[in-house]
Amino acid sequence: MKVMISAFxxxxxxxxxxxxxxxxxxxxxxxxTSTESVSLD
Known part of the structure; x- marks a missing residue:
């Protein structure tokens, strides 16, 4: 029981x-995934 509580x-x-x-x-x-140059339409 102590091992399971320790794991939690x-x-x-x-x-x-x-x-x-x-x-x-x-x-x-x-x-x-982000870049500094972002094109906004």
């Missing part, structure tokens, strides 16, 4: 820590 806690920590860490390294999809 670890999953929650990873789920909450991943987005800020990925944004810090510039690995967000918005940074990879």
């Amino acid at each position: 806690v670890a999953a929650l920590v990873i789920a909450f820590a991943a987005p800020p860490m990925l944004n810090q390294f510039g690995w967000s999809s918005a940074e990879q």
Whole structure:
């Protein structure tokens, strides 16, 4: 039971820590797919 609770806690920590860490390294999809030159019609 302790192992399962530890796994849930670890999953929650990873789920909450991943987005800020990925944004810090510039690995967000918005940074990879956006360009500076945008044509507006």
